[in-house]
Amino acid sequence: MNAPASAPKATALASPVPAGPQGSVQARPPTPRPDFIKVESARKVYATGRDTVEAVSDVSFSVTRGEFVAILGPSGCGKSTLLMMCAGLESITSGRIGIDSMPMTGPRESIGVMFQDSTLLPWKSVLENILFPVRIMRRPVRDYMDRARSLLAMTGLTGFEHKKPHQLSGGMRQRAAICRALVTDPDILLMDEPFSALDAMTRDEMNEALLGIWDRQPKTALFVTHSIREAVLLADRVLVMTRRPATVVEDLRIPFPRPRDPSIGESEEFNRLVRHLRGLIERGPRGAGAPPAMAATP
């Protein structure tokens, strides 16, 4: 196993260090942050015939239980590959990925995955699709019926449980896919551009729905997206990856408290973070300049 590369330190819009009772400056006590997902020097080389493609090069970061982390980066830089390695659906060429201190060696029941396409089975009803992972895991379906119905209610799909996927809109199909990913109550949700095929208005609705779900049932999440605004709205941290072979160039803490309202997208602070991330992705670390004002390394 390779020695872990130094992961970029998380930067944040930090509040000023609190003053003590007599105005003295107090050091903030360190918060324990156990690593729930730990990626250490992960590297992926695809071999296609005689050619090889280095998709991911020396990526290191960690995620605390309950954190929502978005991954941004240029097209083709290796984001999906990284996510699939975390899901145990793609092998790791070198390095290490650990989930809850256990090395990742293959798919796990404790991880739900969502893709750009809802991948619902067309011949099954919405409810049957949602309960499909329960059947795959050979668990008793009746034990999950209440949970499935409550997820349907939470995502506004009550009344559509017996429809087939082709009878739903694209947004409704993705909502059903969220229910399916959450039905077994996984610890981790990995999402690969889940809303990128939707129109702008439906995407906004989905972001709002996801914020609502997170308020009620927080999970540990990795969320790959091309939308900088979506990343800042949804995530606790945003990781920015370089062009292929990908490494992480910035780990930015998003300071907005939860529950979050999509109207934070109109604030100056939100737009400052978006401008910074856009500069980083379009022009690289030099073009983006320093992280937003008052940034500090916790």
Ligand SMILES: Nc1ncnc2c1ncn2[C@@H]1O[C@H](COP(=O)(O)OP(=O)(O)OP(=O)(O)O)[C@@H](O)[C@H]1O
């Ligand atoms: N199975 C594969 N075999 C060979 N090369 C692959 C395979 N999957 C991905 N690649 C290559 O690895 C690189 C990274 O691909 P990946 O899909 O991980 O990038 P991405 O950042 O998710 O892209 P996008 O943002 O466009 O979805 C690309 O050059 C791609 O062509």
